[in-house]
Structure formats: structure tokens, C-alpha cells
Amino acid sequence: MTANRITAKFSALARERKKGLITYITAGYPDLSTTAGLIMSMVEAGADLVEVGIPFSDPVADGPVIQRASARALAGGIRVRDILSLCAGIRQKTGIPLIVMTYYNPVYQYGLEQFTRDAAGAGIDGLIVPDLPVEESGELLGHADHYGLALVPLVAPTTTEKRMAVIASAARGFVYCVSVTGVTGAREEINTNLAKFMQTVRRRIHLPCAIGFGIAGPVQAAAVAPYCDAVVVGSAIVELVDRAGTGDPAPLVAALVKEIKSALENCHDLTSKVM
Amino acid sequence: MSLPDERGYFGPFGGRYVPETLMPALEELASAYLDVRQDPSFWQELDYYLQQYVGRPSPLYFARRLSEYCRGARIYLKREDLNHTGAHKINNTIGQILLARRMGKKRIIAETGAGQHGVATATAAALFGMECAVYMGEEDMARQSLNVFRMRILGAAVIGVSAGSRTLKDAMNEAMRDWVTNVDTTYYLIGSVAGPHPYPMMVRDFQRVIGVETRRQVQEQTGRLPDVIIACVGGGSNAMGIFHPFLEEEEVKLVGVEAAGCGLETGKHAATLNRGRPGVLHGSKSYVLQDEDGQIRLAHSISAGLDYPGVGPEHSYLKESGRVTYTAVTDGEALEAFQLLCRTEGIIPALESAHALAQAVKMAAEMPREAIIVVNLSGRGDKDVETVARILEGGKGKL
Numbered sequence: 323m324t325a326n327r328i329t330a331k332f333s334a335l336a337r338e339r340k341k342g343l344i345t346y347i348t349a350g351y352p353d354l355s356t357t358a359g360l361i362m363s364m365v366e367a368g369a370d371l372v373e374v375g376i377p378f379s380d381p382v383a384d385g386p387v388i389q390r391a392s393a394r395a396l397a398g399g400i401r402v403r404d405i406l407s408l409c410a411g412i413r414q415k416t417g418i419p420l421i422v423m424t425y426y427n428p429v430y431q432y433g434l435e436q437f438t439r440d441a442a443g444a445g446i447d448g449l450i451v452p453d454l455p456v457e458e459s460g461e462l463l464g465h466a467d468h469y470g471l472a473l474v475p476l477v478a479p480t481t482t483e484k485r486m487a488v489i490a491s492a493a494r495g496f497v498y499c500v501s502v503t504g505v506t507g508a509r510e511e512i513n514t515n516l517a518k519f520m521q522t523v524r525r526r527i528h529l530p531c532a533i534g535f536g537i538a539g540p541v542q543a544a545a546v547a548p549y550c551d552a553v554v555v556g557s558a559i560v561e562l563v564d565r566a567g568t569g570d571p572a573p574l575v576a577a578l579v580k581e582i583k584s585a586l587e588n589c590h591d592l593t594s595k596v597m
Numbered sequence: 598m599s600l601p602d603e604r605g606y607f608g609p610f611g612g613r614y615v616p617e618t619l620m621p622a623l624e625e626l627a628s629a630y631l632d633v634r635q636d637p638s639f640w641q642e643l644d645y646y647l648q649q650y651v652g653r654p655s656p657l658y659f660a661r662r663l664s665e666y667c668r669g670a671r672i673y674l675k676r677e678d679l680n681h682t683g684a685h686k687i688n689n690t691i692g693q694i695l696l697a698r699r700m701g702k703k704r705i706i707a708e709t710g711a712g713q714h715g716v717a718t719a720t721a722a723a724l725f726g727m728e729c730a731v732y733m734g735e736e737d738m739a740r741q742s743l744n745v746f747r748m749r750i751l752g753a754a755v756i757g758v759s760a761g762s763r764t765l766k767d768a769m770n771e772a773m774r775d776w777v778t779n780v781d782t783t784y785y786l787i788g789s790v791a792g793p794h795p796y797p798m799m800v801r802d803f804q805r806v807i808g809v810e811t812r813r814q815v816q817e818q819t820g821r822l823p824d825v826i827i828a829c830v831g832g833g834s835n836a837m838g839i840f841h842p843f844l845e846e847e848e849v850k851l852v853g854v855e856a857a858g859c860g861l862e863t864g865k866h867a868a869t870l871n872r873g874r875p876g877v878l879h880g881s882k883s884y885v886l887q888d889e890d891g892q893i894r895l896a897h898s899i900s901a902g903l904d905y906p907g908v909g910p911e912h913s914y915l916k917e918s919g920r921v922t923y924t925a926v927t928d929g930e931a932l933e934a935f936q937l938l939c940r941t942e943g944i945i946p947a948l949e950s951a952h953a954l955a956q957a958v959k960m961a962a963e964m965p966r967e968a969i970i971v972v973n974l975s976g977r978g979d980k981d982v983e984t985v986a987r988i989l990e991g992g993k994g995k996l
Contacts, residue, residue: 379892380766380878382773383616389760402890426614427877431891453614453877457604478618480780485620503618504778 327419327447328472328495331370332530332551341586342370342552343543344532345579346423348391348560349374350400354408356571360563363572365418367579370552372412373450376405376424383425383452385507387557387564402428406444413445421448421474421495426458435465442469448495450474456489463492474498477527479519486526496530498554499523501537501546507557508538517592520549539578540585547589555582600911605794605881608917610910613793615773615880622780627795629700634802639695646691647806650724651681653688655807657814657971662941667961670824670968674944675811675839677975684947684976685807685835686717686788692803693786694721702784704728708772710737710765710831711902711949712744713976714788719753729753732772736763737901743980762895765831765905769879789832790909793880797909804838811971812842819969825850825960828973829952830923831867831903833912835975844920853912854956856898857925867896868925869908870916883910899928899984900948902976930955935978935985947976948984 335342345364349357361372377392377400384392409420422441429437429451441449449471454462456475466473472495477486480503489497501516502509516533523531533546534554543553555578562578563571605611605627613623633639647653656676664672677685690707697705705722708731709715715731722729731748735757738745748755761767769792776785787796790804815823826843828836830853843849858866866872869884876885878893886894886906896906915921926934931948934955938946946954950973957972964970978985 379761380770382770382879383777385774393761396892425877427885427887427891427893429891430877431887431889452616453880455613455615455617455620457620458612458614476617478616480618480621482621489617500616500618503780505774 326470326472327417328371331419332496335370335551341547341589342532343368343579343583343586344371344373344534344552344554345369345559346373346375346554346556348377348388348395349405349408350377350395350398351391351560351563352394353398354400354404358408358411359572360575361412362415363576364579365416367576368583369418369579371419371421373421373423373554373556374405374409376402376422376428378425378428381425383505385505385557387560388506391560391563402432406440409446410444419447420445421450422446423450423452426451426454429462434462438462438465438469438471442471446471448472448474450476450498452476456492459492466494476500477523479503479515483522483526486523490527493527493529496532496551497523497527499531499533499550500535501533502535504535506535508561509536516546516549540581543582544585544589547586548592553586600914601794601798605798607911607914610875610883610913611794611797611881613880614877614882615793616777618777619780623793623795630696630795630799633696633699643692643695647688651687651691652679653806654810654814655679657811657818659818660942663938664961666937666941667958669961669966670964670970671966672957672961673815673823673969673971674974675807675971677807677835677973678944678946678950678977682713682717682720683979684713684717685804685838686714687720688806688838689788689800689803689834690714690717690721690786693799694725694727697784697786698725700784702782704779704783705786706730706732706772706775706783707786707788708732708765708768709788710768710904711900712737712741712748712980713902715753715755716744716747716751718786718788719748719751722753723751730756730775732756732758732768732775734758734763734765734768737765737768740984741901741980764901766893766907773879789834790837790911791832791879791881791907797881797911800834801837801841801911804834805841807835807838807973808840808842811839815969815971822846822849823969823971824964825852825970826973827852827854827953827957827970829854829903829949829975830870830908830912831856831905831949832907833909835973837909837911839973840921851921852956853921853923854952855923855925856900856903856952857927858897858899860927861925865897866925867898867903867905869906870912870923871925873906875913878907881910883913884908884916899931900952902947902949903952924956926952926955932985932988934958944974945978945982946974947978948981950975
């Protein structure tokens with residue numbers, strides 16, 4: 323597999339001793355042109371990677387904010403192929419790594435090979451499927467590898483070391499570390515055992531690590547950054563889209579992205595050195 | 598035949614499609630269940646409660662007047678409606694709660710559609726002094742309000758789900774989210790042969806008692822095996838329970854009956870095996886009602902217990918292998934069968950079970966008098982009386 327934009331981005335971040343910011347947005351909420359505008363303003367505000375959510379009717383790993391956004395996007399008639407076209411359009415404008423996040427059934431119905439082919443063709447670099455554990459991911463991984471799409475796995479605080487070793491063998495691009503046992507959504511509290519969890523992940527999986535689920539803003543981002551290579555912010559951004567109502571959410575989102583980026587400056591590594 | 602395989606597959610169906618957070622819990626559950634499966638003391642304890650608390654064995658009753666009305670095959674009813682709490686669901690909840698106790702879990706969560714599984718879970722939780730929360734779609738809470746009160750009286754917290762279609766599918770999503778969040782302390786007690794491995798196997802094993810008893814009873818009463826066994830299929834637990842001990846008996850025809858709702862051609866139905874295609878929902882690969890993009894479609898049925906766009910993976914396997922035939926019965930046909938059983942036998946069936954009865958009435962008329970049909974009367978209809986009264990008094994039928 324050739325080193326794609328994800329690997330290149332994490333290498334650059336490491337060289338510059340910087341922590342990355344991954345921003346998530348539900349595609350089609352409230353409509354596709356807003357999504358396109360939001361992605362570009364996140365890029366301009368300094369996001370390092372962008373996650374584009376393909377909405378699913380039954381998102382069991384998501385909290386209320388992304389559930390609601392997904393339902394609204396689907397009610398607006400959004401289709402999977404429209405989102406792939408949207409990504410192809412974004413790719414014309416920027417070299418930022420694009421990662422698609424969706425559930426297994428939309429990918430399965432599209433066809434595993436067709437989906438990975440079309441996603442790679444649209445300039446998408448990675449794929450995250452939260453309801454596809456490593457035991458079931460073999461077939462999709464084969465196709466993703468063939469087309470150069472990184473299948474990014476999730477690990478959770480409940481994941482045993484034994485499982486992490488298996489996950490490591492099927493991990494591509496980076497590893498998405500779920501900060502808490504729970505669904506997506508901004509929280510006040512951050513897992514207090516994060517240091518120990520991340521040490522285990524680092525020991526078992528030799529890929530860049532991102533921490534997500536529950537990162538509401540700059541304070542939490544700065545708190546978790548010392549344990550990882552990048553932080554993922556999702557629900558907090560989607561909430562700003564809610565808040566913008568009929569107005570343009572792009573300035574609100576750009577402001578949050580800038581705030582988090584500046585909070586991530588001067589964050590130092592803890593885990594990799596504790597070892 | 599020892600399906601599922603180690604990974605929880607029945608042929609191409611089953612598996613575990615859940616967030617990583619839950620995978621260790623499913624491994625722990627599968628290993629705990631495989632341990633008790635070999636442990637005679639577990640089954641002795643379960644048998645004790647099934648006899649002394651649930652009231653098993655449930656009778657196999659020859660429905661003489663119903664059979665005379667059909668002028669064909671003799672119809673026998675497996676009376677799961679006479680179980681404590683009024684349906685087959687309690688066979689599974691007692692089994693799983695005994696397992697949860699052995700695993701040291703203190704909190705039980707469940708999803709429910711018609712409320713029968715919720716009531717059976719709340720009952721078992723009360724019996725063993727465990728904390729219990731039941732997720733239920735708000736639409737179902739409105740049409741099954743009696744069962745909501747029953748659960749609350751039994752000490753369970755009933756949590757309304759306002760997302761999506763506000764029915765069983767959404768209740769199951771929300772229960773899975775609770776489990777993801779509280780996985781260390783909580784046991785998720787799934788009520789059907791659906792969900793990730795090991796649930797489809799485990800729930801089937803706990804419901805098998807229906808078929809095992811039926812086999813013995815029909816031989817005692819008639820000296821032979823039945824020609825046809827009919828059961829309704831939503832998620833499919835009562836059907837799996839009665840079919841499973843007969844799978845190897847090729848001469849016994851097995852018929853699963855789905856809800857055709859307003860009619861298969863209207864799109865307003867819950868006939869997953871008749872009109873769906875393979876997909877992934879609620880943790881396993883199976884037939885699913887969905888659109889071209891894999892978005893799950895809303896199901897429709899007069900009966901809340903059948904109003905589900907998925908089905909247990911073993912049913913998908915049995916459909917494709919051809920061992921079981923899956924038909925569908927409309928809301929109207931189920932309502933007629935509901936009234937027919939009330940008038941001919943003095944038994945008020947659950948609307949779910951009325952779907953199986955409607956199929957039996959159709960088939961019996963085409964069969965000789967010496968033929969034997971067994972219908973799994975999976976639950977009693979007290980919970981449905983209000984719904985039925987509303988429809989019949991609304992002029993759509995006669996009362």
C-alpha cells in the first residue's frame with residue numbers, strides 16, 4: 323500500500339512536533355452545499371484531517387447530536403453517491419486528508435468493492451466503520467487495501483491487549499481511540515484512566531493515535547492531546563450547525579477550529595515518553 | 598447440526614457487527630453461556646423456575662371448534678399464552694437472568710416492542726431483585742399502555758424512545774447505546790433471536806422448550822409428528838423455539854408467518870423475509886427492510902410485536918436453505934383470525950399469534966381431516982383488546 327495523504331500528514335505533524343486536529347461533519351446536514359462550505363472553512367481554519375459522516379438511519383454508536391443531524395440529512399433525501407461526489411469536488415480544491423465515517427450497511431449495500439473503488443476515485447483517503455469490528459472486517463479490508471483506502475480501526479477502553487494485537491494487524495492509516503465507554507457526544511468529564519489506556523494502545527499498535535468521543539472544545543482537546551497524535555472533534559461542531567439555525571454555520575465552526583488548534587499548540591507528549 | 602459456528606454464523610448470516618466497546622462484553626457473554634450450557638445444575642435451576650414459576654409445560658390443546666369451522670386439518674394450539682406474564686417471552690428472560698446472576702451483573706436492560714418482552718424482563722428482574730430499565734418506542738408505549746403500567750408496577754424504569762419510527766427498532770438502538778455506556782455493570786437482555794452472537798443462539802436455546810414439549814405432547818395425543826407447524830415471525834423467537842427441535846424431521850412442514858400489514862404491495866408491512874434483502878442491522882447480518890442505500894425502512898404492522906424491519910439470522914438461513922417457508926398475513930386477516938379464535942374457542946390471542954392462526958385457517962381448509970397442524974399461540978391478547986376495539990368500532994370490521 324502506498325503511503326497516502328493520511329500517513330504523510332501524520333509524518334509532517336510528527337516532524338513539526340505538533341498535535342493534529344480531525345474535524346467531523348455529518349454530510350447533508352442541513353444540506354450538501356452547507357457541508358461543502360463547512361469543510362472548506364474547517365480546512366482554512368487549520369483542521370489537519372476532515373471526517374465526512376455518511377448518515378445512517380440507525381446510528382448505534384452516536385449520541386443525540388449526530389443522531390438528529392443524520393435523521394435530518396436523510397429526511398432531506400441525501401444519497402451515498404451524492405456524498406462521494408461532494409468529496410470529489412472538495413478534493414479538487416484541497417489536499418487535506420479526507421476520511422469517510424459511516425456504518426457497515428450503507429457500505430455493504432453499495433457493494434464493498436464498488437464503495438472502496440468509488441471512494442478512492444473521489445480522492446477519499448480513509449474509511450471508519452464503527453460497527454465493523456476486526457473479526458468482520460477482512461473482506462472490506464482486502465478491497466480497501468487494493469484501492470489504497472485506509473481502513474481505520476477503533477479501539478475502546480474495554481479492548482483487551484490481546485484484541486489490540488489482532489486489531490493492529492488489520493489497522494491502516496491511524497487508530498481511532500475511543501476516550502470513553504459510550505456513544506459520541508460532547509462531555510464534561512474525560513476518562514481519568516486515559517494515560518494507562520493510551521500506553522497500552524501505543525505498545526500494541528504502531529500507528530498514529532487519534533482520540534475522539536466527547537471532546538467538546540479547547541480545554542478537553544488540550545487535556546487529551548499529550549496522550550495522542552491527534553484529537554477528533556465531532557458532535558461539538560455539529561452542535562454549532564444546530565445553533566446557526568438558518569444562518570451560515572461556517573464562521574462559528576471556523577472559530578471553534580481555530581480555538582482548538584491554538585489550544586493544541588505547546589501540548590507535549592506524555593505516553594510515548596513514559597514508556 | 599451445530600449452528601451457529603464459532604463466529605456466530607448460520608451459513609452467511611449472523612456474526613457480530615457492533616462497536617468495539619461491546620466486543621469484549623460479547624466474548625465474555627459467549628464464554629459464560631457456553632460454560633452454563635454444559636452445566637446440568639444451570640438447566641436444573643432453569644427447569645425449576647419454568648415449572649414452578651412460569652407454569653410449564655404449557656398445554657398442547659386440540660382446538661375442536663376452530664378445526665370444525667375450517668372443515669379440514671385438526672388444529673392444535675401450543676398454549677404459550679398460558680405462561681406467567683402471558684407469552685413465550687418469559688422462557689428466555691428467566692434463562693438469561695439466571696445467566697446474568699452467574700456473571701455477577703446487577704443491572705438489566707432490555708428493549709421491547711409490544712411490551713411482552715419488557716414485562717417478562719421486569720418480572721424476572723423483580724423475581725431476582727435486580728435493577729431493570731426497559732427501552733420502548735413512544736409509538737409502542739401509546740398503543741400498549743397496559744404493558745407500560747405492568748412494567749412500572751413491577752419496579753422497572755420504562756424509558757420512552759422518541760428517535761426514528763419510535764418503535765422496536767429504535768428501542769433496540771437506544772438499549773445498545775445504554776449497553777455501550779454501562780457495559781461493565783449491565784447485562785443486556787435481548788428478547789428475540791436477533792442481535793449479535795451469541796444472542797440468536799442463546800435465545801433460541803431458551804425458547805427450544807416450546808418445541809421439545811410440543812414434540813412429546815403431539816406424540817402422546819396423536820401418536821405421530823404433526824404435518825405442519827405454524828408460528829408468527831417478527832424477530833422470530835417463538836418460531837425458532839417451536840421449529841428448532843423439528844428441523845431434522847423433513848416430513849414436518851414448518852411455516853413462519855410475517856406481518857403483511859396493509860398488504861405487501863403497499864410497502865406498509867413488516868415482511869422482512871418476503872420483501873427485504875440481506876443487510877446488517879442491530880449487530881448481525883440477516884434479511885432487512887431497507888432502501889437502495891441501505892437505510893432501514895419503517896416497518897408497519899397492526900401488531901407491535903411484529904413491527905420490526907429485521908429478523909433473526911437463523912431465519913434468513915432457514916429461508917435460503919428452503920427448510921422453512923415464510924408467508925405473510927395482512928392486518929385484516931389477522932384481525933379476522935383474532936375474532937374467530939375468541940368466538941370458537943373462548944381464547945383471546947395476541948395479535949402477533951393471530952397472524953399464525955390466520956395462516957393455519959387458510960391451510961387447514963386445503964388439508965385432509967386426518968392432517969395435524971400445530972399453531973404456536975405465542976401470547977394472549979389482553980394487551981390488544983383496546984387496539985382491536987378501536988379498529989372494529991371505527992367501522993372497519995364487525996364487533
